[in-house]
Amino acid sequence: MEIKNYIWDFDGTLFDTYPVMLDALQQTIAKHGIQYDGYLAYFIKKYSIRKFALDYATPEFINDYHALETKLQTDVKFYPQIPTILADIVNKGGQNFVVSHRDDKTYAYLGELAPLFTEIITGDNHFARKPDPEALTYLLDKYELEPSQTGMVGDRPLDILAGQNAGVKTILFDEAGIFLDNVIKADVLIQTWQTMIDQ
Known part of the structure; x- marks a missing residue:
């Protein structure tokens, strides 16, 4: 894939x-x-x-x-592998986007990572909440993204359902091993971001 x-x-x-x-x-x-x-x-x-x-x-x-x-929430930290993953996507000609229910504090939390994203959508943009695909469809249309080459990445079933509803690929990050049965049928299920670097 x-x-x-x-x-x-x-x-x-x-x-x-x-x-x-x-x-x-x-x-x-x-x-x-x-x-x-x-x-x-x-x-x-x-x-x-x-x-x-x-x-x-x-x-x-x-x-x-x-x-x-x-x-x-005073010491907000990204997972250690995330900067490498995001930069690698951009270096290979791809784009990163954020679709979050969190408000515009998302920008401050992203900090130095923000330039690695083409667009950041927060709850303050007032798109329908996931699993509604409205925000994803907006990005697909605005940036003319090919659904078969686009992935929704999240840690909850509603993220995966949003991706499926938008017709894109899905990656479920299940660090705690809560959804290992993968009944929601994510295309990829991983428990550590190092797996994504090693592939």
Whole structure:
């Protein structure tokens, strides 16, 4: 499978932000007195924090969570192999894009990596949320990307479904081994970014 152009999710894919997100979520759950006995990390990977708020909390919950997560997320780090991967894609004539539900803080978090992306789409662009393919279709059309040479890269089923709905290739980054059964049928499933460098 030859992929030239890559559309990247942000949280848990390019950047290892999930530990702090999970901490903020657990603290917000405690603050709101919510009882949840399930596997929280699995729930937010399979669905989303927004769905957790809709299913188990009050409307104020998501605002409290975002405020706390922003406060705690002070040392945002990309996965070590990511700069090499992104630069290699560009050096081979490809393009990188971001489609994230996170707001425009994404730009600040990307920092020195930002020039390696042709366009960055955040929640503040108000495209329909993944798995709706609206943002991906916009990029395909604007940059005349060939779907068979374009890949959606993410760490959650909704990223893969967005890619499938847009008709592009899909790469599932499953660091924790939550989705190794690959029932969503991603084209590629990897657990470490070093695998992508070694290929």
